Amino acid sequence: MIKMKKIILLLILSLIVVGLGISEVTAVSDAETQANDILNKNNTDSKILVVYFSRTGENYNVGNVEVGNTAMVASYIKDYLKADSFEIIPVNKYPDKYQECLDQTTKEKNENARPEIQNKITNFDQYDTIFVGYPIWWGNLPMIMHTFFESYDFNGKKVIPFNTHEGSGDAGTYSTVQKDLPKANVTTDGLALDGKTARSDDGKQKTIDWLKGLGY
Template sequence: MKTKLIFFTIILIVLGLGISEVTAISDAETAANDILNNNNSDSDILVVYFSRTGENYNVGNVEVGNTAMVASYIKEYLKCDSFEIVPIDKYPDNYDECTKVASKEQEDNARPKITDKIDNFDSYNTIFVGYPIWWGDLPMIMYTFLEEI
């Protein structure tokens, strides 16, 4: 009986830790979104980023991508503006499907279209640019952005 009670207690602890970890990630994603969605119009520093949401390899589904999380930390620390590079044709949420699309873009040297542009790019003195590395290279959407500025 004592062994069953200890085993049951361990299972509850493990489940509790797992649930709290998910909540912490969700809270961090919420905080990052709040930070990234508010700009300081007086800033001369800009964080430009492309980040993918959806299913991440070995992590699960994320509402805020890794690069967006880092962008939010920079933005919060420097009290600066941010601009998210968003593709017109969203990448698939499914990891394997996304890698197929991104690989095909790279193979075709594609330039995926972006939903918005930075109107006042010249008003910034410092610009941080963040993006994931896909197969040792920039995602092709970053080439679109860099060629259009």
């Protein structure tokens, strides 16, 4: 009888542990789902566009994700400003495995490559202000960001950069954006969040506080 009670107790404890695990996974998935929902809805009358390049799959320090770190920040900006959004999608998807992605991005950097973008902004002239987001790769912009900057006329546009990182801050990339877009009004008062913060409520609040500091 005692042995049977122990077995029943162990089964109950196992169910509790499994239940807690499911709750944790569901909470993360819900946050990513909400970000996706926000990013996929546009207001065609908006004069503000949030452009972002973000990578899913295995990310350093945050694990496997369905919505990238930079995309999470982009969703906060878009939602707060009721802006439009555009995701930079490469023709050749980056590997899901972290090390494989590092190898590919190293090759692109060494070759000063311009990875192709599969989608296009058809109404770019409509927007006065462009928020531009990206991760820091090898202490610099992903090479595909140069492809994007070279694909549109930024003359007279206000450009506001933001980025995610794992210890390098903005890595001086806001000045790089200025050099890439000499005819645009590029602010260097950008936002840099590490991956875990970007995926948290604290990251969302820091993003909103930053936007308020910019006068929005």
